[in-house]
Amino acid sequence: MTIDWRSKGFWQPEGTFSGPVSSGPVSSGPASSGLGISGAGAGAGQLGIFDGGFTWPLMVVRGTAVEANIATMAGYCRRHGFDFAPHAKTTMAPALLTAQLRAGAWGMTVATPNQALVLRRLGVDRVLIANQVLDPTVLRWLAAETAAGWEVWFQVDSPAGVEAAAATGGPLRVLVELGHPGGRTGVRDLDQLEAVARAVAAAPGVELSGVTGYEGQLQNQPDVDAYLDRLVDGTARLASAGLLPARPIVSAGGSAWFDRVTDRLARLGVPAQLILRSGASLTHDDGFYRERTPFNREPAEGPLTAAVEIWAQVLSAPEPGLALAGMGKRDAPFDEGLPIPQEIRRIDGTLEPATGLTVTKLNDHHTYLAVDGLTLTPGDLIRFGISHPCTAFDKWRQIPVVDDSHHVVDVLHTLF
Known part of the structure; x- marks a missing residue:
């Protein structure tokens, strides 16, 4: 360059x-010295x-600060039994993504299809798109890349989102998203969560891999805990209804409340792959x-x-x-x-x-x-x-x- x-x-x-x-x-x-x-x-x-x-x-x-932060978060996830898919949107810097992957990150998270395209071209093996995707052009690309062996997931929170995914013929992997009142995307209650999950189950070429959410916009610990408990309850409800795989993905975690994520999601009563997505932890701030x-x-x-x-x-x-x-x-x-x-x-x-x-x-x-x-x-x-x-x-x-x-x-x- x-x-x-x-x-x-x-x-x-x-x-x-x-x-x-x-x-x-x-x-x-394999890991190398430094970043x-x-x-x-x-x-x-x-x-x-x-x-x-x-x-x-x-x-x-x-x-040195970045190296220390990477080691801190890698160790934290290991201790709590979580996989780490840090949010790449924070830096979008290939060298820093490499450093996180070499330290044991399971994959990376992105916010937009364009960021997913960048990471695919960079060779990142697993990507979570922490957002809804309804653009037919993007969905067709995701289906083709999934068929070629790329491990990529995106979120759905409506029948319209499921229909858009199904229109490609697949294969596509999705996570149903639980939100909260006043928050961003995501269904607002567990009845809607189950309805979207059932829509996925009925959609050809679309596979429901798990449940996801984002607690970062909530302002206090009681509200965060209550929301994460609903995420746990919703996952258990979908599992008991036979709508989830044997070991579903359950993912959450910004950089302000990840301790509550590890605490509350650890209470999940069904086997699951727990994934934390905290991205700003890489560089932190003042x-x-x-x-x-x-x-x-x-x-x-x-x-x-x-x-x-x-x-x-x-x-x-x-x-x-x-x-x-x-x-x-x-x-x-x-x-x-x-x-x-x-x-x-x-x-x-x-x-x-x-x-x-x-x-x-x-x-x-x-x-x-x-x-x-x-x-x-x-x-x-x-x-x-x-x-x-x-x-x-x-x-x-x-x-x-x-x-x-x-x-x-x-x-x-x-x-x-």
Whole structure:
């Protein structure tokens, strides 16, 4: 993969970046050291992000934090008897998907047919599409790929969805989805769950593989537990009606309540393959998930470490108490909280905590900083943590992976 003047943050006006780049097919082969991305070559231990080869803003991923998070989630799933199919939508970076598969992930989850197409082309063997699929073009493609041996599943929550799948003639594998009032897709009660399951049973070429749901939009533990208990009850009801295979898939799990998923789904009274889908755990964050991670409730099971940083330069300090940094909505997520100032790197290279800095708003290319108790000088750099990694990676096509001294060990390529 060529990195040149078209790559945001890479400063190579008369040439191309000469360091390593991870952009090839996904591999689920034997584990290797580290992330499975390059740790040697032109970038490793030599090119630092402050050495002139990069410009600002720049998003980087700390390799050691990602490695630790992957190991933490792999160990967590093993201890609780769950398979792991982490959500690929968070990064859509082949090297990171490879690292998760090599650490033992059973498969990957996606949100859209286009993401499923990308993972199929990358060679991912098993994919859960955590969404409804009704596009006849996509359904015909899924049927052809299933017939060719690909293990892929998608969700159904209506007779219309089942009819659309059956119109292809199959073969197709589906999971019936249980939702909750005010939530996203998914039937709203167990009678509807059984009705859709029976529609699948009557549909030629369509196979019901199990039951799925998503608890991440619920705001408190009692509501999460009640919803997951309905998922358990619905699975048992379908099993007793003979509508499920001997060992159905039962899947749930965002990154905020996966401890409740493992607790409540473990109470299922029928044999099942339990699959967790938590995707944001790969990089974690300094905002939304830092506040909501299950490891705040179960610290002995964790922790996860924020792995994403965005470095931006102070462009102006036009009045007391206000500074503007060169980072905006095109660079950083802002849907689930604004970026969090972490550290200041002064022009002479000295570092100090960003205590007294608060982001108040973002424009397309500017960050407004409230400044209290310190002085910012145009040209200073600020390291920001982010809130909500799922809307960070899509803003960057190439992302340096750095070691703990901010030397580049690889470059990720994202496929959004």
